[in-house]
Amino acid sequence: AQTVTQSQPEMSVQEAETVTLSCTYDTSENNYYLFWYKQPPSRQMILVIRQEAYKQQNATENRFSVNFQKAAKSFSLKISDSQLGDTAMYFCAFANQAGTALIFGKGTTLSVSS
């Protein structure tokens, strides 16, 4: 069975600084999808970034980028130029196919302060 592990329950960063959230996963599949979702307090979960395992190039979305290490089964999220609005719970998620259920980690609470 696939598992997703987020080893940092809480992280904090100052505005404008860079922070990296860690995620490791376990699977025997060769092709799969990895995601980072953001869940602000009392608000809905939104997709931050998606990575297809068959793509070697790391995905980027504006200030958000990932470091995908397939052999190490590691999928970290880097947030550059942190903003107050980045304060949220961040979940790493895995799907063995595009149209299947997501398996989530326990999340990392990120606090951005001024």
Next chain:
Amino acid sequence: DTGVSQDPRHKITKRGQNVTFRCDPISEHNRLYWYRQTLGQGPEFLTYFQNEAQLEKSRLLSDRFSAERPKGSFSTLEIQRTEQGDSAMYLCASQLEDQPQHFGDGTRLSIL
């Protein structure tokens, strides 16, 4: 695109009562998922529909839980004889083919 809509936002009920939640997916999204999220945890998969067919159910979905998606549009999740352990946020997500899942705001269930 009005997003995934869930109703109600918050449900408070006494133990032993039945509750039903509704999810309206994004129009034309053929896949619909239900997840359960307890405090401080990530969402856990409950069940999944492709159009009107329920294709997968988690072992978390006990006999007291039932879900439907008539005509492949909105979906309902019913919990019968609620228990304290059912207290959680119930999230619905919809998906078009292999695009990422879009989540609703969730229904928070509190069992007294």
